[in-house]
Amino acid sequence: MIADKVKAQTSTYHRELEAILVRKIKSIRSVQDYIQILNDFYSFFAGLELLISKHLQPTLADAGERRKTAAIADDLSYFKAKVPDLAAGAELPVILNHFQALGALYVIEGSTLGGKYISQMISQQLNIPVDEGLSFFNGYGESTMEMWARFKDYLNKEAIADEQQADVIEAANQTFLKFKDWVEG
Numbered sequence: 001m002i003a004d005k006v007k008a009q010t011s012t013y014h015r016e017l018e019a020i021l022v023r024k025i026k027s028i029r030s031v032q033d034y035i036q037i038l039n040d041f042y043s044f045f046a047g048l049e050l051l052i053s054k055h056l057q058p059t060l061a062d063a064g065e066r067r068k069t070a071a072i073a074d075d076l077s078y079f080k081a082k083v084p085d086l087a088a089g090a091e092l093p094v095i096l097n098h099f100q101a102l103g104a105l106y107v108i109e110g111s112t113l114g115g116k117y118i119s120q121m122i123s124q125q126l127n128i129p130v131d132e133g134l135s136f137f138n139g140y141g142e143s144t145m146e147m148w149a150r151f152k153d154y155l156n157k158e159a160i161a162d163e164q165q166a167d168v169i170e171a172a173n174q175t176f177l178k179f180k181d182w183v184e185g
């Protein structure tokens, strides 16, 4: 099944990204530092969502229930900050077909799993409640594992052939790498 393969074949890049983010989050000293992290996620994820929406055919049946970068805009607005410009072109992974779009979506949806830890870390660093200005990282809250299971079922049903699965894995790895470059840059 592709969901198991993509997990195994992207785990190195996930670990690298996680390490960078943990370091960044631990160095948060002010709301301004948190806003910088929200900006990194907004510009990259919103740019990526545009690309994905152009190529995901058919789209997810429960797309309306899924987390959107609009949640980051809400968190930015909570702290009276403006949304930044979007990442574009070579700053983003190459997404030219449905299976590459699925690979990028795997990374976005999977980030809800780490989001729980991220929101707890940020709330501790800033000494603010987890339900204030942390809606994006809170993800789907209690429903996170169920939403993740549903996404993996969909992925497993869509990407069956070897070349389809190769596109998913390549795009997921590129998404992790480009996002790592983005947050480091």
Ligand code: HEM
Pocket (backbone or CB within 6 Å): 003, 006, 007, 014, 017, 018, 021, 022, 106, 107, 108, 109, 110, 111, 112, 113, 114, 115, 117, 118, 179
């Ligand atoms: C502080 C940062 C992060 C931490 C601590 C973290 C932690 C985790 C943990 C614990 C899981 C496994 C959850 C489970 O199986 O129950 C997970 C899964 C995942 N995370 Fe992260 N994560 C972080 C950041 C990110 C980011 C920024 C992204 C994407 C941009 C991401 C993408 C994923 C993906 C795709 C999975 C799913 C792996 C699978 O296929 O099971 N993570 N993360």
